[in-house]
Amino acid sequence: MIQAIINNVLQFIEQLVLPILNLLPDSPFQKITLDNMGILGDVLSYINYFVPVGDILAFLTVYLSAVGIWYLYRWILRIAQYID
Amino acid sequence: MKRILPITIIIVTLIITIYPSLTVQANPAIKIVGKVITREMRDTGKSIITKAGVRTSNKTALERANEAWFARLAKEEAEAIRRAAEKATPSGTPGWLKVTIGATLWFTGVDILIDLFSSDDPVEYYTNEVKPGETVIPGGYGISYKKVESPYSPDRWTLQFSTTNGDTYYLNTDRPISDNTHRIIDFTNDQELIGVSWNYANDYVMAHINVSNMEFNPSKYGFTAEQWDTFINYSSDWYKRILVLRMDDEIRYIPIITNANSKSAFHLFLPNFDKGKDGRYISAYIGTGLTVRYYYISEDGTLYGPTTSGMSIKKPEGFINFGLDNISLDDLMNHTYLTAYFGSHQYDTNSLIRVISDLPNATFAPQPAPALLPNTDPELWPDEEYVVEVLIPDPNFYPDTSSAINLNQEFLQGLNPTPNLSPQPAPAETPATSSPIQIDDPGTPGLKAVTQKFPFSLPWDIYHLISLIAAEPRAPVFVLDTDFDGIPIYFEHDMSYLDPYIGYFRTFVFIAAAVSIVYATRSLLGGAR
Numbered sequence: 001m002i003q004a005i006i007n008n009v010l011q012f013i014e015q016l017v018l019p020i021l022n023l024l025p026d027s028p029f030q031k032i033t034l035d036n037m038g039i040l041g042d043v044l045s046y047i048n049y050f051v052p053v054g055d056i057l058a059f060l061t062v063y064l065s066a067v068g069i070w071y072l073y074r075w076i077l078r079i080a081q082y083i084d
Numbered sequence: 085m086k087r088i089l090p091i092t093i094i095i096v097t098l099i100i101t102i103y104p105s106l107t108v109q110a111n112p113a114i115k116i117v118g119k120v121i122t123r124e125m126r127d128t129g130k131s132i133i134t135k136a137g138v139r140t141s142n143k144t145a146l147e148r149a150n151e152a153w154f155a156r157l158a159k160e161e162a163e164a165i166r167r168a169a170e171k172a173t174p175s176g177t178p179g180w181l182k183v184t185i186g187a188t189l190w191f192t193g194v195d196i197l198i199d200l201f202s203s204d205d206p207v208e209y210y211t212n213e214v215k216p217g218e219t220v221i222p223g224g225y226g227i228s229y230k231k232v233e234s235p236y237s238p239d240r241w242t243l244q245f246s247t248t249n250g251d252t253y254y255l256n257t258d259r260p261i262s263d264n265t266h267r268i269i270d271f272t273n274d275q276e277l278i279g280v281s282w283n284y285a286n287d288y289v290m291a292h293i294n295v296s297n298m299e300f301n302p303s304k305y306g307f308t309a310e311q312w313d314t315f316i317n318y319s320s321d322w323y324k325r326i327l328v329l330r331m332d333d334e335i336r337y338i339p340i341i342t343n344a345n346s347k348s349a350f351h352l353f354l355p356n357f358d359k360g361k362d363g364r365y366i367s368a369y370i371g372t373g374l375t376v377r378y379y380y381i382s383e384d385g386t387l388y389g390p391t392t393s394g395m396s397i398k399k400p401e402g403f404i405n406f407g408l409d410n411i412s413l414d415d416l417m418n419h420t421y422l423t424a425y426f427g428s429h430q431y432d433t434n435s436l437i438r439v440i441s442d443l444p445n446a447t448f449a450p451q452p453a454p455a456l457l458p459n460t461d462p463e464l465w466p467d468e469e470y471v472v473e474v475l476i477p478d479p480n481f482y483p484d485t486s487s488a489i490n491l492n493q494e495f496l497q498g499l500n501p502t503p504n505l506s507p508q509p510a511p512a513e514t515p516a517t518s519s520p521i522q523i524d525d526p527g528t529p530g531l532k533a534v535t536q537k538f539p540f541s542l543p544w545d546i547y548h549l550i551s552l553i554a555a556e557p558r559a560p561v562f563v564l565d566t567d568f569d570g571i572p573i574y575f576e577h578d579m580s581y582l583d584p585y586i587g588y589f590r591t592f593v594f595i596a597a598a599v600s601i602v603y604a605t606r607s608l609l610g611g612a613r
Contacts, residue, residue, distance in 0.1 A: 021533035021540075029545035030536065034555055045558040049579075052590040054554035056597045061099050063601055068096030070609065071089055074125070083125060 098543045123161045559583060 034041035047053065077083050534540045559582060564575035 024537040027541040
């Protein structure tokens with residue numbers, strides 16, 4: 001019951017906001033693909049042949065999440081004044 | 085420093101929303117990292133307190149309590165890290181102890197010795213049907229076989245059977261074919277060799293084996309004991325255990341029957357019902373005494389029988405057709421007067437003989453390799469120095485092109501098939517350089533507006549641009565096709581020959597990148613000042 005009410009409210013808000021959002025322009029970055037990049041697309045494929053960029057990016061993702069958690073932890077401890 | 089923190093938080097938030105699976109996988113690593121970082125923080129705090137030692141010389145109770153807490157924390161956290169490291173090992177990894185022991189065994193060669201001593205004795209399989217205390221089979225358990233040269237006949241071979249208690253038996257037959265000294269087991273006749281038996285080693289009579297009236301060549305034929313069977317001669321009321329041998333490369337199947345005449349052999353198989361290999365033959369123990377009849381059920385369930393000729397029945401037509409059709413073997417077996425059958429003759433129109441395989445513990449002479457014959461075809465173009473593409477019709481072979489075309493209509497029809505008057509357009513090729521990572525269709529219009537409309541789509545755009553860098557790897561192809569002052573220059577080099585090895589190179593690069601990031605962590609987290 002409450003869920004239905006909340007859904008209806010969200011839909012109402014969505015119907016109010018959506019026309020305004022649709023006035024905004026499309027993102028130009030999503031039209032960029034490797035096909036459009038010409039020779040650069042081939043060069044990126046060749047680079048990936050020697051350097052596993054995809055795997056390194058995935059590793060960086062995990063690493064950055066760990067670093068982020070560390071920063072968060074340090075921030076909390078600073079608030080709690082356990083450390084300077 | 086002030087700008088790094090919010091930017092890092094934003095990036096991590098974005099990444100966590102997009103790569104939930106990676107963060108889940110990172111949970112064990114994050115736990116360990118979190119605990120190690122806690123220890124680092126504790127050490128840093130302690131160093132700060134130590135540096136401010138003058139200030140803390142008059143420590144308050146709170147400061148002493150903090151120091152004690154940090155001191156305990158070190159030991160507790162060390163224990164927690166150790167426990168976390170143990171728990172962090174995923175359950176799917178192999179046992180490290182097992183791996184260590186296995187590697188040690190492999191290096192020292194002990195595993196080979198273990199395999200040698202734990203290998204299954206191939207003979208034990210064949211003795212499974214021999215019951216304890218059975219006196220039917222000479223030697224009982226532990227029988228091994230090998231081909232030996234007949235000591236009584238040069239260039240003749242026989243089979244020698246040895247038992248674990250040291251007895252030795254040789255294959256023999258009491259059905260002489262040539263003379264009384266050489267008993268030949270003839271595979272050519274389409275008859276059952278019920279006269280073949282085992283004799284003790286001190287028997288001067290030795291059998292040798294002929295195949296198709298040719299000398300038995302041990303390098304060509306090998307024997308193996310396939311199974312133990314029971315031959316029942318109900319007319320004479322005796323039973324024999326037979327050893328079914330198989331010989332390789334030939335459709336030969338010879339039951340070698342022992343010379344045991346114990347009627348107690350019935351007890352061997354009474355409680356154990358055996359339908360035989362193809363499930364078609366049954367033996368019926370009818371009435372009192374030891375009269376046995378044989379029945380045969382064909383594939384369509386027709387029952388034939390009974391017959392008194394035992395296992396020497398060659399074809400179903402030899403049986404009396406009972407007129408019982410579509411009878412199942414199980415139904416027939418439920419009769420109390422029926423007994424189990426131990427026979428596995430496979431009757432075919434040719435003979436009683438079947439495939440045989442190698443003799444265990446036997447060594448064969450190696451088969452000669454086929455000789456490489458020289459190519460006797462004449463050189464077609466003896467004056468040519470390099471290969472050229474021959475177009476058909478070639479005037480060297482078809483000087484009269486018109487007649488060649490007339491004669492080879494079918495061939496040319498294959499070259500010039502009937503044109504397709506309404507060809508379908510070829511499907512557009514998917515380019516190999518397209519980005520392998522596609523952003524999923526958002527679905528709802530609200531989400532679509534957020535992820536694809538300019539200001540709000542920036543995080544997804546950053547992700548998309550970064551994903552473009554992770555392109556599908558392709559082997560480089562360097563092509564130079566140019567013209568230098570009228571002289572055409574063409575150079576092409578395809579590096580796809582590296583495909584089998586480039587994986588290793590990529591792995592090393594990945595490891596180097598990971599180690600670099602680990603070393604860079606210290607400066608990134610502010611420790612290298």
